[in-house]
Amino acid sequence: MMNKKQIFITSAFTENSIWKQILGICSALAVTNLMENSLIMGLGVIFTITLSNFTISILRNFIPKNIRMIVQTLIIASYVIIVDIFLRAYMPEISTALGPYVGLIITNCIIMGRLEAFAGKNKPADAIVDGIGSGVGYTLVLLIISFVRELFGFGTIFGVTILGEWWTPWSIMVMPPSAFFMLAILIWIVTTPKKAKKGD
Amino acid sequence: MEISPLIIFLAAIFTSNILLTNFLGMCSYLSVSRQIESSFGLGLAVFFVLTLTTAINYVVYHYLLIPFDLVYLRYIIFIVVIAAFVQLTEMVIERISPVLYYTLGIFLPLITVNCAILGVSLFMVIRDYNFLQSVLFGAGSGLGWLLAILALAGIRERIRYKFVPVGLQGAGMSLIVTGIMALAFIGFSGIVVIQ
Secondary structure (H helix, E strand, O other): OOOHHHHHHHHHHHOOHHHHHOOOHHHHHHOOOOHHHHHHHHHHHHHHHHHHHHHHHHHOOOOOHHHHHHHHHHHHHHHHHHHHHHHHHHOHHHHHHHHHHOHHHOOOHHHHHHHHHHHOOOOHHHHHHHHHHHHHHHHHHHHHHHHHHHHHHHOEEOOEEOOOOOOOOOHHHHOHHHHHHHHHHHHHHHHHHHHHHHOO | OOOOHHHHHHHHHOOOOOOOOOOOOHHHHHHHOOOHHHHHHHHHHHHHHHHHHHHHHHHHHHHHHOOOOOHHHHHHHHHHHHHHHHHHHHHHHHHHOHHHHHHHHHHHHHHOOOHHHHHHHHHHHHHOOOHHHHHHHHHHHHHHHHHHHHHHHHHHHHHOOOOOOHHHOOHHHHHHHHHHHHHHHHHHHHOOOOO
């Protein structure tokens, strides 16, 4: 049996949903042109995944097997509505910028995947740790990608100008193709040493 | 300003392709695109479901959620409509045409969690389209998705026997190919513009 710290490290880094399992990349690509958007999106996902993991874990012995998918979806959707209403009330600008991607947390495969793979079989306390871990791992990837895209695309970090007047912004970095390239490069960097060690 | 539905249709295929510019439906796009045949099956299923669920969600949103002031429930309602519709289609197709069921049917369960379907319904609400615009937006997005996955599947069939760096094998290479495709699609962007 793993302790809490091991669970956290496993779900945040070694089994990171994005670079290990290539899950939930829709939103990872869409919101990463600005670091602020990425951070808010990441927090939204951490909130949703932790609470739905907890809820499913409590109910895990009461949900009939054949309707569990729809139950999971409805639980996720309820938490996403909370996130959406909160953002619209307190951060209307970011809510507009994120657009439909807040709602699309519902179909983010990471959350469904964690509920199916972890929360359905483990105790509530472990499920919370796993949820936070997966969420943090996801946010980390978002921040890495958006750091590069915002720095080169706008010359800023979190809206603060870093590269001065002399810098010509690479407009390609804020356009969609660079999101694909950045994620590919990140996956490349992360998986190369691992595969090299295995010797294939 | 009222945009012509036909323009929305064309824009959804080329200039604001649901996959290449809005990144929706990536999961199944990456995992199913190994062969052209299965990609075509999945693409058709997405096109079909996307067109009809957008129409249903339009009706539900404007004639049920708005009059009863339940707009905040739209995420739940949309996802339930999509899940129910997919289930229904699967049963109907299985009954009517076994041949079609074998080409389309196996992909239908995958579609419920395809974020393109929910995404298009949400875009429809945010951009405030009317009924005809919504249906053509749905159909165009579906066709655009079909186009993108067919292109990727074609390229992946060619790439299979080529040298690819170890770390890039699989998803990494598909992402790079998709990025180049997205670059190519930017070339269309002078034709029509929607926002």
